[in-house]
Amino acid sequence: MALLVPPRPDVYRYQAVYFLAPRRVLDLERISEAQFVAIYGGAGGSAPGAETLPNGSLSRR
Amino acid sequence: MTPGGASRVLAALALTWLTGRALTRRLAPEMGRAESAAWAGAAGLLFQAALFAACAAVGLDPRGRWLLAGNGAAIAGAFLIPAARRTAARSSPVDGRDPWASLLAAVAASAWLVFLIAAVAEPMWSTDFLAIWGMKGKTIYLAGSLPGRLFHDPALYWSHREYPLLVPLCLASIARLAGGWNDQALAFVFPILELWTLLLIAGFMKRRTGSRRAAAAAAALTALCFGLYHPVNAGTAEIALAFGAVLAATAMLDSARALSPALFGRACLAALFCAGAKQEGALFSVLLGVVLLIARTRRATSRRVAAIFLLVPAVHGLTLRVLRGPATSRDFDLGFFEPGRWADLGVRFGSVLARIVTRETALGWIAAAAVVAFLIVSRRGFGDLLLPVLIAQGFFYTVAFSLSAYSPEYAVDSAFPRIFLTLFPVMTLVLGARLPPPPGTDAGT
Numbered sequence: 174m175a176l177l178v179p180p181r182p183d184v185y186r187y188q189a190v191y192f193l194a195p196r197r198v199l200d201l202e203r204i205s206e207a208q209f210v211a212i213y214g215g216a217g218g219s220a221p222g223a224e225t226l227p228n229g230s231l232s233r234r
Numbered sequence: 235m236t237p238g239g240a241s242r243v244l245a246a247l248a249l250t251w252l253t254g255r256a257l258t259r260r261l262a263p264e265m266g267r268a269e270s271a272a273w274a275g276a277a278g279l280l281f282q283a284a285l286f287a288a289c290a291a292v293g294l295d296p297r298g299r300w301l302l303a304g305n306g307a308a309i310a311g312a313f314l315i316p317a318a319r320r321t322a323a324r325s326s327p328v329d330g331r332d333p334w335a336s337l338l339a340a341v342a343a344s345a346w347l348v349f350l351i352a353a354v355a356e357p358m359w360s361t362d363f364l365a366i367w368g369m370k371g372k373t374i375y376l377a378g379s380l381p382g383r384l385f386h387d388p389a390l391y392w393s394h395r396e397y398p399l400l401v402p403l404c405l406a407s408i409a410r411l412a413g414g415w416n417d418q419a420l421a422f423v424f425p426i427l428e429l430w431t432l433l434l435i436a437g438f439m440k441r442r443t444g445s446r447r448a449a450a451a452a453a454a455l456t457a458l459c460f461g462l463y464h465p466v467n468a469g470t471a472e473i474a475l476a477f478g479a480v481l482a483a484t485a486m487l488d489s490a491r492a493l494s495p496a497l498f499g500r501a502c503l504a505a506l507f508c509a510g511a512k513q514e515g516a517l518f519s520v521l522l523g524v525v526l527l528i529a530r531t532r533r534a535t536s537r538r539v540a541a542i543f544l545l546v547p548a549v550h551g552l553t554l555r556v557l558r559g560p561a562t563s564r565d566f567d568l569g570f571f572e573p574g575r576w577a578d579l580g581v582r583f584g585s586v587l588a589r590i591v592t593r594e595t596a597l598g599w600i601a602a603a604a605v606v607a608f609l610i611v612s613r614r615g616f617g618d619l620l621l622p623v624l625i626a627q628g629f630f631y632t633v634a635f636s637l638s639a640y641s642p643e644y645a646v647d648s649a650f651p652r653i654f655l656t657l658f659p660v661m662t663l664v665l666g667a668r669l670p671p672p673p674g675t676d677a678g679t
Contacts, residue, residue: 187365195373199389
């Protein structure tokens, strides 16, 4: 799963990786390796067809 | 946290202790109940981690029932070997009732209770738990194996892939025994580690000094180290490392007296616990070995224990290297060791020292001044053998901060207090051994 979160503070990413373990969580640079893309808040807009979630969206690549 | 979740984790910890108790029946012939309980805890945790890793290595999903069977087999096997005969002949006679000792013991118990409540009041939350120890533990727990990507996935570049695995493996195996990953109930592991540390310090000091007051004072000082026993460290390796360092320090101090052959087993266990907790633990073990070799204690026992302290971290590191391949740290720039950059390294070393003195020491200057003043006014004690180890460890921390791939000041601010305080429980052994002995005892031997 690729995750788009604000770069600071780091704990956004760490918390997501911890809660989603043992899934592989990737950052923007490795988005091509992901099956899903989760976007927190307004960190990177939202993809077409994305499912809206509280504080963000989730889409399949 | 539900009562069921808490009770399952506590039951898993109780089983861990029972297994350790069975495995250490021959390791603690001269010890009292408090010390024996602490060594049993250490052996139990090492056993759980090793059992989980062994199951994973042979491709067996370490389910709860396999782990239960492994624990049962270990307990049954341990009882096939006769226990060591208890010997109390070399222990110092213990003084009588002492109201100060009772008061200090009450302080230690109260401080421990504060950490217990604070640690389990909410799920473990610190950044290092989420990014390193908890993430690895939960991944290992859910995968039922040691996924190679924990060590090689570039997406986890920030998770300190080079760190040893005792804490994640312990969390994973306790969770498997408890039947679920409950990151609030699992926090019980850390107050229990503190409890074993306090029992070890108190039991060791009482055995070696014969003074209940020295034992209670050292335990109370350790328990009051709220910088270490703080909820931010629940879920990380610091509390485990502090426990391992006290295990190793007591084994090292005992080696100067050659109390029993069981000492070699204790030294092995302690060195492995230190090396498994964190790299600082491996360094501590090596420094104990070096100091034992060059100290004036020329007993053959000391030299053998020194060899154990030197070899066990090396074997542990080599085993990790073989199993997971090379894993470099992103925190250090070893290029500073190149001759052309020695001047830069010197400047950085100076700025790290200045930062430690002007900021970190300034924050805790009352405690630092009290420790220094006590060392000046008190008589030498048997624990002084640890002083060169602690000083050398501090020196290597300073060098490590100087090699930081980031700003050395940032490295000091973010890590120095945390890793420095892991040494404080060992320091209380030095301080406790310098307390005046009770009349009529052979303290200081």
